[in-house]
Each structure stands twice: as structure tokens, then as C-alpha cells.
Amino acid sequence: MSSGLNKGSSRIEVQLRWDPSPLGAPDTDLDLVAATFPTGDRHGAPAYLVHFGSRSPDGTITLNRDSKTGKGLGADETMTLELDRLSDSYGRVVIGVAIQQGGGRQTFGEVVRPDIRLLEGYRTLLAYEFADVAESTAATVAEFFRGDAGEWRFAADIRGYDADPAGFGRLMGGGTP
Numbered sequence: 315m316s317s318g319l320n321k322g323s324s325r326i327e328v329q330l331r332w333d334p335s336p337l338g339a340p341d342t343d344l345d346l347v348a349a350t351f352p353t354g355d356r357h358g359a360p361a362y363l364v365h366f367g368s369r370s371p372d373g374t375i376t377l378n379r380d381s382k383t384g385k386g387l388g389a390d391e392t393m394t395l396e397l398d399r400l401s402d403s404y405g406r407v408v409i410g411v412a413i414q415q416g417g418g419r420q421t422f423g424e425v426v427r428p429d430i431r432l433l434e435g436y437r438t439l440l441a442y443e444f445a446d447v448a449e450s451t452a453a454t455v456a457e458f459f460r461g462d463a464g465e466w467r468f469a470a471d472i473r474g475y476d477a478d479p480a481g482f483g484r485l486m487g488g489g490t491p
Contacts, residue, residue, distance in 0.1 A: 323458055323466040324398035327433045328409055329389035333426035340417030341383045342425050345479055346393045347412055348375050349486040353405035356459065356487070361404065363483045364393070365412075374399045375407070382414075384426070397458055397466040406459045408471065408486045411444075412452040412479040422474075423448030432456055432468075439468050450474030452482035 328346055335342045349360035350370065364375045374396045381390035395407060411430060413420050422428055422444040432440040432455075440456050447453040452475040461467045475482055 323434055323439075323468050324396070325434065326395040326397065326439070326458070328393040328395070329431045329433065330391040330411060330429075331389050332384040332428040334384045335426065342420065343382045343414035343416070344384070344391065344425065344428065345380070345412050345414060346377060346391045347410045347479070347483060347486065348393060348395065349408045349410070349483065350375065350400075350404050351406040351408070351487050353403055353460065356406040358487060360408075360483065360487055365479070365483070372399070372401065395458070402464070406457060406487075408454055409456045409458075410452060410454040410482065410486050412477070412482045415451065415478050419451065421449050421451055422453065430455055440470055442470075442472065446472055447474030450476060452477050452479070452485075454486055 330344060330346050332342060332344055345366050348364040350362055352361050364370050364377060366380045369376045376394050378392045378394055384390050428444045430442050431438060442455055454471050454473045457469050457471045458466050475485055477485055
């Protein structure tokens with residue numbers, strides 16, 4: 315699904331939610347990850363990743379909230395992308411989610427009510443509950459890419475991976491899991 319907006323996408327908010335683990339079970343820790351790719355190599359290695367404890371070098375992609383348990387009200391993790399400020403040297407940004415595997419292997423099917431939303435202002439670009447990637451430990455959900463006129467375009471990009479967070483960062487830009 316691709317959407318060419320007249321002016322292109324500019325400021326995007328990513329909201330990730332999940333419910334805490336059942337009593338007695340290890341905590342569930344999901345992490346938002348954004349991978350930014352150079353214009354000349356949109357499917358190669360990412361120029362940089364934004365995830366827990368980091369932000370883009372120029373401040374255009376910021377992880378605003380990072381939960382390790384899913385406890386609390388509203389979104390457990392939020393990320394802001396200011397695509398209109400991103401350098402022309404970058405041509406693609408991929409958004410994904412990885413499950414920390416510290417308490418043993420855990421898949422999206424074992425996470426209680428995972429949900430991700432991508433918003434541009436009040437407009438919902440994507441709302442997804444990870445059903446198609448239930449057996450995966452990480453997944454890409456969307457990408458933004460520059461169109462011919464330099465405007466940012468959006469496409470849903472649901473792909474599951476069996477990878478830990480570090481390995482997932484290296485895989486995010488490829489065409490197949």
C-alpha cells in the first residue's frame with residue numbers, strides 16, 4: 315500500500331503499545347527501531363539506526379519514550395520522524411519493532427496485545443497488531459522513501475524476522491527476511 319501525499323510526508327509519530335506480561339512471567343520489552351538509508355544505497359546497510367538510548371545524529375528522528383515492561387497509560391514507546399528536515403543524502407527510512415530476548419525467545423504471538431500506529435497529524439497512516447508475523451521476534455512495519463520530486467512517500471511494509479535486536483538492525487533494509 316503506497317500513498318503519495320501532495321506535499322509528501324513531513325512529521326510522523328510512531329506509537330507502540332503492548333500490555334504487561336501476566337503475573338509471574340518475565341517482562342516483555344519491545345523496541346521501536348528506525349533505520350535510515352543513503353539515497354545511493356536504499357537497500358544496503360543502514361547509515362544509522364535509532365533505537366532505545368539513541369537518536370539520529372541531526373535530531374530528525376527521536377525516540378521519545380522507551381518502556382521495558384508495557385506498563386503505563388497510552389503508548390509505551392513513541393518515536394518522532396521529521397522527514398522534511400532529513401538531509402537529501404538519505405532516501406529511505408524503515409520502521410520496525412524488535413522484541414528483547416533477555417528472558418528467553420519470545421515472539422509477537424506471545425506478546426499481550428501488541429499494537430503499532432503511525433500518524434501524520436490526526437491522520438492514521440498505519441494501525442497494525444502483528445497477527446501476520448506472530449511467529450517472528452522482529453518485524454518491519456513501514457517505510458518512507460523519497461519520490462522523484464524529493465517528497466517523502468509512505469508504504470506499509472510488513473515483514474517478520476527471526477532475529478535478535480542487533481541482528482534485526484542489519485537485516486531491516488533488505489528486500490526479503
